Amino acid sequence: MLLRFPDGAEKTFTEGITPLDVAKSISSSLAKKVVGAYLDDDLYDLNRTIHRDGAIRLVTESDEKAFEILNHSSAHLLAQAVKTLYPNAQFGVGPAIEEGFYYDIALETSLREEDLAHIEKQMARHAKENHPMVRKEVSRKEALEIFKDDFYKTTLIEAIPDGDAITLYQQGDFLDLCRGGHVGFTSKIKHFKLLSLAGAYFRGDSDGPMMQRIYGTSWFSKEALDAHLALLEERKERDHRKLGKQLKIFMLNSEVGQGLATWLPNGYAVRKVLEDYVYEEERKAGYLHVSTPVLGSKHLYETSGHWDHYQANMFPPMERDGETFVLRPMSCPHHMKIFQSELRSYRDLPLRYAEIVTQHRYEASGALTGLERVRAMTLTDAHIFVRPDQIKAEVISAYELIDKAIADLGLEIAYLEFATRDDSKEKFHADETLWNEAEAVLEDVLVEAKIPYKKVPGEAAFYGPKIDFQVKTVLGHMITMSTIQLDFLLPERFDLTYINADGEKVRPVVIHRGYISTFERLMSILLEQTKGAFPVWLAPTQVILLPVSLDAHMDYTKTLYKSLMEAGYRVKIDEREEKLGYKIRDAQTQKIPYQLVIGDQEVADHSVTARQYGSSEQHTVSVEEFYDQLAQAVAKKSR
């Protein structure tokens, strides 16, 4: 049997050797680090025997795939431990995930946080017992027979496509249906921790049964595990809910209403800068701003189709004088009516309407998360009405507008998502030709602009495909920051037309453009990505003045304050009778970018001693110089 190594070397082995044997034949240190292998494109367990020639690539601990294999095996170890402690337990799926693993468990009794420690101990025992994780290929019939009393596994077996191999893994008494890719021996699993307990629907189906899910994480060394646990702690410190409270950005109060955020002065100061930014950037890009009411006729939303698709996520309708109103969840229909308010010529297009407006959505109570998901949100929403020949250019210019904002805000986009329809789902409107056209145009733009993206079938809006800009929150949630959506349907539904060069009435195409998410969501992202230390242009308070003595230095301090305020900056004076060290500490805690100390010296030579957030350095500069520095920091949108 001939195996070829990545460096091109070839070596003969006796049939039935395992990746572990191959590693051992090379070196004992490699044997310690190996966790599996690829034979051509097939992932082999560490202890799976090899019976054919092929290209072999050993997967070692440093390999990205190794973490996945280890965590997948850890999920099995978890299930084995649960089965030992709770013999009646049945299991759903137990995959490796980005930072660890989970396993879904069906159990009569509810697991509690304190049970995790016991399960963890049992896992350690099974690991120590060093069970080989033995792979077996079986027929569908055999598999169904083996799991005949297990609703979950039989359902999973039935979902395996015909022709795919069905494999089982046995470790000790524990037998599981599994595609595989395992570390081969439970003793390989040494540094792990169970993290949390949650509910999860079987196969993600909210009409199906709910299982108990245990999350955990598994690493190759104690150091790596500890580092990961420390990272989880650090993330808690960056949670926008915590920072938002500390820095008095916003509050959520049950008496105000569930999911209804209140912006506090510090938060609104930031938001106002963002609103102005958005307005200016849109104005420069040729958008026309409009304003329409937060309440709309229900009929308007029936015409658009939103009522059909989303009424469950809208606040219930209100009736007055025979007319039915809804709290608007969207802007599209309103902008459609604006387009329709005049006879349009092909020469008028593109027409870009933008609006900063508050919308209301009845989000499921369990979905509400700080400012990340709320029920009343303010955003700038835009709809661009174009001729077919203008689609590409407008999609590109929308992309560029968004791209600039992301850079200006210093944000990190995780990836772009290209959401298309899935014909098996009913939510999408029917016209296939339009869909194909729309999807082709968007993909063209992505390909031509060489923008990397992830295609996600079935995630499109009901009226058309879209490009979503995804951000990863500190909690690990993927949320949509910006979006560009093509829409051939709403113009149809609203019977929008313009007169083309031949004097005929034809349909415009609509591009929906979500710019920088809602101000609520943007604030949550900004807080997390800046850790609450806003760049100068955004900071709620940009400069704080710290007089050394309230008696001796207050006049000069107040003069400075007045001139800074007049110049448009957000400034405060710390007028408390406290020591300078105390005031500095307080200003640092509030993450105020500039702290100006005003004492005898500064009064005498008309200067300020500036200290920046996060630094213990101080520079005494003339007032003029400080103004320059401040203006530059604002212009550069830097810290």
Next chain:
RNA sequence: GCCGGAAUAGCUCAGAUGGUAGAGCAACUGACUUGUAAUCAGUAGGUCACGGGUUCGACUCCUGUUUCCGGCACCA
């Protein structure tokens, strides 16, 4: 919405087994008159989320509700 957990002073948190609550910070008052990350002393602050029950007695046990947290589902 579903599964699980939590709710104690403005904030962060203590408070076995039932005997109506405590710290630090913040606030307030006073002293200190201050030059780069917390000066000292004192005062005040609580329907222990809310309602019902068990009990001689409930922050503590049971139950309902509300909100929040971890997930799942949802996300125009």
